[in-house]
Amino acid sequence: AQSVSQHNHHVILSEAASLELGCNYSYGGTVNLFWYVQYPGQHLQLLLKYFSGDPLVKGIKGFEAEFIKSKFSFNLRKPSVQWSDTAEYFCAVNKYSSASKIIFGSGTRLSIRP
Amino acid sequence: NAGVTQTPKFRILKIGQSMTLQCTQDMNHNYMYWYRQDPGMGLKLIYYSVGAGITDKGEVPNGYNVSRSTTEDFPLRLELAAPSQTSVYFCASRDMTSGRAGVTYNEQFFGPGTRLTVL
Numbered sequence: 443a444q445s446v447s448q449h450n451h452h453v454i455l456s457e458a459a460s461l462e463l464g465c466n467y468s469y470g471g472t473v474n475l476f477w478y479v480q481y482p483g484q485h486l487q488l489l490l491k492y493f494s495g496d497p498l499v500k501g502i503k504g505f506e507a508e509f510i511k512s513k514f515s516f517n518l519r520k521p522s523v524q525w526s527d528t529a530e531y532f533c534a535v536n537k538y539s540s541a542s543k544i545i546f547g548s549g550t551r552l553s554i555r556p
Numbered sequence: 557n558a559g560v561t562q563t564p565k566f567r568i569l570k571i572g573q574s575m576t577l578q579c580t581q582d583m584n585h586n587y588m589y590w591y592r593q594d595p596g597m598g599l600k601l602i603y604y605s606v607g608a609g610i611t612d613k614g615e616v617p618n619g620y621n622v623s624r625s626t627t628e629d630f631p632l633r634l635e636l637a638a639p640s641q642t643s644v645y646f647c648a649s650r651d652m653t654s655g656r657a658g659v660t661y662n663e664q665f666f667g668p669g670t671r672l673t674v675l
């Protein structure tokens with residue numbers, strides 16, 4: 443069965459540390475990829491997305507992600523985190539040209555120590 | 557634009573009660589979705605709709621029903637509430653674009669969620 447794995451359930455970092463959150467998926471075909479963020483008490487919102495082209499995509503608030511097709515991965519990175527990045531991060535994989543075949547990872551909770 | 561709105565924010569139900577979770581979007585999106593989010597789990601798709609009058613089951617539809625009489629509204633109905641339906645429910649909408657490369661389903665816009673407890 444198709445799946446999306448986010449291996450880090452809870453990550454704790456100090457401010458200014460670098461961040462990398464893993465996302466691996468098991469779809470075999472073409473996919474569209476998304477990272478969403480859920481700040482405390484707020485709804486999910488888009489951080490960045492990959493549809494095609496340059497596999498390194500940049501999103502809001504200094505986040506970026508790299509699509510490595512051979513590894514079925516779409517890891518999220520940020521060179522220097524801030525306390526305001528404390529949130530839950532979800533990776534989502536959408537089978538290309540499918541309205542409904544979307545799978546979300548279980549999420550990674552990021553806590554930043556001030 | 558208000559985006560995607562959901563009501564209520566919180567609700568406690570007794571076993572066997574019924575209720576409707578409301579979802580409205582003002583972005584004229586054709587595609588709408590209901591998810592549930594359980595602790596430590598990703599979002600699970602309950603039902604979705606590709607346009608007014610058209611709905612279909614997602615991954616976990618049992619115990620739920622939906623309707624889509626207008627583009628804007630996509631209510632989720634729980635007929636006989638059970639403790640297993642205790643969860644946070646999110647509604648989402650999106651549009652799609654079509655071009656030479658085919659159809660692309662864009663990112664989803666989410667509502668603020670409804671926290672439901674069934675006792």
